[in-house]
Amino acid sequence: MKFWTRRLSLRARLWLFSTAILLLFASNVATHLWGSYARNESLLAFRETVEAAQLAADLGLAFENRRQQILVLDALRDTTDEALSATDLQSALTDLGVIGQQLGRLGAISSEGAETNYRRFHQSASQLLSLWRDFYQRYNQNGHLAIEASNAYSMTLQHLRELDERQAFLAVQRSEAIDGTIALTDRITVIGFVSSILITLALLIGLLSSTNASLKRLKRGAQRFGSGDLTYRINEAIEAGEIKELAHSFNDMSEKLQIAIDEVQAAKTDADAANAAKSLFLANVSHELRTPLNAIIGYSEMLLDELSDDENINRDQFGHDLSTIIFSGRQLLTLINDILDLAKIETGKMQLALDQVDPTDVIVQVCDSLSPLVSQRNNHLTLSIDRESMYEIYTDTAKLQQIITNLFSNACKFTENGHIEVTAQMTSDTLVISVTDDGIGMSEEQQAGVFEAFVQAEATTASLYGGTGLGLAIVRDFCQLLGGSVSLKSTLEQGTQFIVSLPTNLASDHEGV
Amino acid sequence: MNTQPIRVLLVEDNELNRDMLSRRLTRAGFNVLTAIDGEEALILMRKVRPDVVLLDMNLPIKDGWTTAKEARLDPALQNLPIIALTAHAMESDRLQAIEAGCNDYATKPIDFPDLLQKIEEAVL
Numbered sequence: 001m002k003f004w005t006r007r008l009s010l011r012a013r014l015w016l017f018s019t020a021i022l023l024l025f026a027s028n029v030a031t032h033l034w035g036s037y038a039r040n041e042s043l044l045a046f047r048e049t050v051e052a053a054q055l056a057a058d059l060g061l062a063f064e065n066r067r068q069q070i071l072v073l074d075a076l077r078d079t080t081d082e083a084l085s086a087t088d089l090q091s092a093l094t095d096l097g098v099i100g101q102q103l104g105r106l107g108a109i110s111s112e113g114a115e116t117n118y119r120r121f122h123q124s125a126s127q128l129l130s131l132w133r134d135f136y137q138r139y140n141q142n143g144h145l146a147i148e149a150s151n152a153y154s155m156t157l158q159h160l161r162e163l164d165e166r167q168a169f170l171a172v173q174r175s176e177a178i179d180g181t182i183a184l185t186d187r188i189t190v191i192g193f194v195s196s197i198l199i200t201l202a203l204l205i206g207l208l209s210s211t212n213a214s215l216k217r218l219k220r221g222a223q224r225f226g227s228g229d230l231t232y233r234i235n236e237a238i239e240a241g242e243i244k245e246l247a248h249s250f251n252d253m254s255e256k257l258q259i260a261i262d263e264v265q266a267a268k269t270d271a272d273a274a275n276a277a278k279s280l281f282l283a284n285v286s287h288e289l290r291t292p293l294n295a296i297i298g299y300s301e302m303l304l305d306e307l308s309d310d311e312n313i314n315r316d317q318f319g320h321d322l323s324t325i326i327f328s329g330r331q332l333l334t335l336i337n338d339i340l341d342l343a344k345i346e347t348g349k350m351q352l353a354l355d356q357v358d359p360t361d362v363i364v365q366v367c368d369s370l371s372p373l374v375s376q377r378n379n380h381l382t383l384s385i386d387r388e389s390m391y392e393i394y395t396d397t398a399k400l401q402q403i404i405t406n407l408f409s410n411a412c413k414f415t416e417n418g419h420i421e422v423t424a425q426m427t428s429d430t431l432v433i434s435v436t437d438d439g440i441g442m443s444e445e446q447q448a449g450v451f452e453a454f455v456q457a458e459a460t461t462a463s464l465y466g467g468t469g470l471g472l473a474i475v476r477d478f479c480q481l482l483g484g485s486v487s488l489k490s491t492l493e494q495g496t497q498f499i500v501s502l503p504t505n506l507a508s509d510h511e512g513v
Numbered sequence: 514m515n516t517q518p519i520r521v522l523l524v525e526d527n528e529l530n531r532d533m534l535s536r537r538l539t540r541a542g543f544n545v546l547t548a549i550d551g552e553e554a555l556i557l558m559r560k561v562r563p564d565v566v567l568l569d570m571n572l573p574i575k576d577g578w579t580t581a582k583e584a585r586l587d588p589a590l591q592n593l594p595i596i597a598l599t600a601h602a603m604e605s606d607r608l609q610a611i612e613a614g615c616n617d618y619a620t621k622p623i624d625f626p627d628l629l630q631k632i633e634e635a636v637l
Contacts (some may be wrong), residue, residue: 088528290600291527294621298533301625324529456562 009241010211017203024196031192034396035185048109049171053104056164060157062099062127067153070132073139083140092136096129106163111170114163121159128152214243221250230258245336280451281453284469287426288335292328299325338470342453345477352481354506357397359431360390363424366404373412379420379437386425391430393504403486406471407435407498414496415439430484431502438495449488451476475500482506518544519636522563524554524580525598526572530621537625543632551575555583558590565635567619567628569570570599570610578613584615594635598623 008016069092076082084092103125111119131149221234232254234247299321306313344350367383374381404422411420415437424433442450453473475498479486484502521543525531535545546563548554552574558566562592566584570577577597597610600621607618617631 083528284603286602287600290602290621291530294600295527295529295533297622298530298537298625302533302537302540305537324533328529 010243012240013207013211017207020203021196021200024192024199025118028189028192028196031185031188035182035189038178038181038185042175042182045171045174045178049111049167049174052106052109052111052167053164055102055109056160056167059099059102059106059125060160062095062102063153063156063160066095066099066132070135070149074135077139084136088137089136093133096133098137100126100129110163111167111174113170114166117159117163117166121156121163124152124155124159128156131428135251159451211243214239218243218247218250221247225250225254225257230254230261233379285339288469289332292332292335295328296325296332299328335470338474341474342470342477345474345481350477350481352396352506353398354394355397356392356394356412357400358390358392359400359424359426359433360385360387362397362401363404363422363433366401366408367422368407370405370412373409373418377412377416377418379412379415379418382421384421384423386423389426390424391426391504393426393502395502395504395506399482403475403478403482403500404433404435406475407500409437410471410498411439411496418495426504428503431504432499433502434499436495436497441490441492441494441496442490447488450488451486514622518542519565519632520544520546520561520563520630522546522548522554522557522561522566524548524551524566524572524577525569526550527569530569534623542628549573551556551577551580551583554580557586558593559587562593564594565632566593566595567598568595568615570597570601570606578609581610581613581615596628596631596635 009460010250073084105358107118107122128149135149217234217239221232224232233251236244236247236251239247303318303321306318341350363385364383367381371381408420408422418438420432421436423436424431426432451472453470476486479500479502482502483506484500486498486500488496488498490496517540521538522631523531523535523538523545525534526549531547531549538545546557546561549572551572552565554568554572555575557563568577568581572580575583577599581595581597585591590602594617595615596617596619596633597613598619598621599606599610599617602620608626610618616635619628619631
């Protein structure tokens with residue numbers, strides 16, 4: 001039972017339970033009605049039997065009385081020859097009619113199965129009555145009682161007795177049958193009543209236990225979810241109906257909770273990472289600012305000390321030291337500008353100043369202004385611009401200049417006694433500039449992080465080659481701002497090539513920037 | 514101050530800072546030796562046995578932390594006072610330097626009087 005109740009919905013189970021109880025109730029009522037009906041029948045049959053017996057006794061008495069009267073009359077006729085008055089005759093005939101009627105009534109209430117006896121009795125009684133009627137009618141014409149009348153009387157009484165016995169026998173038989181029925185219905189009523197109580201209890205227990213088991217499983221699931229075990233799933237397959245739906249809703253809720261928690265955790269991880277990156281950036285900024293500041297403050301204090309001394313001042317040395325302070329100050333300014341640029345890009349506040357410009361002019365200008373940097377490490381420069389293909393483009397000149405400057409100064413910084421080549425060509429919609437050197441190059445690992453802020457190939461790179469580690473981050477961000485991209489190819493010890501591609505008409509690519 | 518000038522080994526890769534600090538220390542009466550990287554610094558430590566080492570942390574070839582650790586592993590250099598100089602200004606950076614074996618720690622930009630005090634404390 002457990003199996004199928006578990007498969008049924010709660011509503012179906014309740015319906016089934018109620019229907020079963022109603023059916024049991026109805027069957028109890030039906031058996032009770034059957035018993036009542038049998039009792040009624042029995043009472044009716046008893047009454048009929050009693051009535052029939054009474055009628056038979058009455059009839060017997062009537063026959064006997066009438067025979068006594070007739071015998072007396074017959075004897076009187078023989079002795080006195082006295083005529084019978086018309087009134088007496090009429091009354092006697094009426095009496096005989098009444099007996100005839102009673103005879104008919106007895107026939108009507110005689111039991112089934114006693115028909116033969118009744119017919120026989122009726123026949124002989126009718127014959128007797130007609131003989132007696134004859135007797136009365138012929139009495140005044142010197143009539144005598146026929147000999148047959150005596151025979152007919154004894155025959156009638158005989159038949160009446162037989163009918164009576166037969167009736168009594170049938171009544172006993174019938175009452176036995178009715179008693180049997182009553183006993184049976186009583187038994188059925190008792191058994192039905194007891195069994196319906198038992199079945200009702202069994203159904204109730206079955207319903208409660210199966211529903212309870214389902215609810216317990218739900219409760220267990222809810223507790224597991226509540227304690228944070230969101231990977232737990234309530235077994236939906238063994239439930240049915242509303243409880244299955246509820247279990248499904250629980251599981252669904254758990255799944256959605258898990259997803260939500262995962263999302264929140266992912267968001268937290270992202271936020272933590274962003275926070276850590278910010279802290280690192282800040283620590284790096286602090287470090288980078290302190291280095292030139294150390295020189296500025298140190299030299300200034302030293303010069304102040306020298307001024308306060310009485311010794312003669314070495315003017316050349318003094319001038320050189322002042323230049324050093326200025327150089328460090330400028331370095332600091334560059335650094336601050338770079339940091340501000342990056343911050344502006346990060347917060348989306350970098351403005352573009354778009355204008356028509358010839359990229360050839362920009363490239364040549366940058367290379368000219370940085371020529372001291374080229375010769376500083378004994379490098380030489382090749383400038384190969386495909387002038388045929390060049391035309392004025394629409395972009396932010398200052399940013400383009402900054403991109404070329406950063407890449408070019410990087411190439412100069414990381415190359416010694418080498419060769420630096422800057423190329424430029426244009427297609428209908430793209431400007432491609434490459435800066436190639438045959439310097440120290442980078443390993444693949446180093447290339448991976450080279451566009452990140454404050455990342456230099458090695459921690460010691462800055463001290464060897466200078467720079468803030470912001471140059472390439474700015475190049476990458478500016479290229480993106482100008483709607484283009486920057487890529488690099490590099491082999492350790494063999495050199496590096498940076499390739500910048502920018503759209504020639506920023507307005508058409510970046511509406512509203 | 515002792516009659517014999519205190520010998521200071523300044524390890525600093527940044528040319529400007531090395532020049533500035535060595536000149537200021539010389540003016541303050543110290544006998545200053547300089548090294549550019551950790552490798553050179555260790556060689557000088559073993560060879561000339563300075564009274565105190567001023568060690569920058571961001572060095573090429575062998576950084577300051579490694580240099581300090583190696584110095585501490587050498588029995589001859591175990592008790593050599595080392596003062597870390599760095600532009601890293603966080604508390605964690607100071608701890609990192611102390612853990613590497615440095616006796617003291619000075620943050621750039623250098624507070625010169627404070628540095629002199631630290632040197633004196635280290636040499637005593």
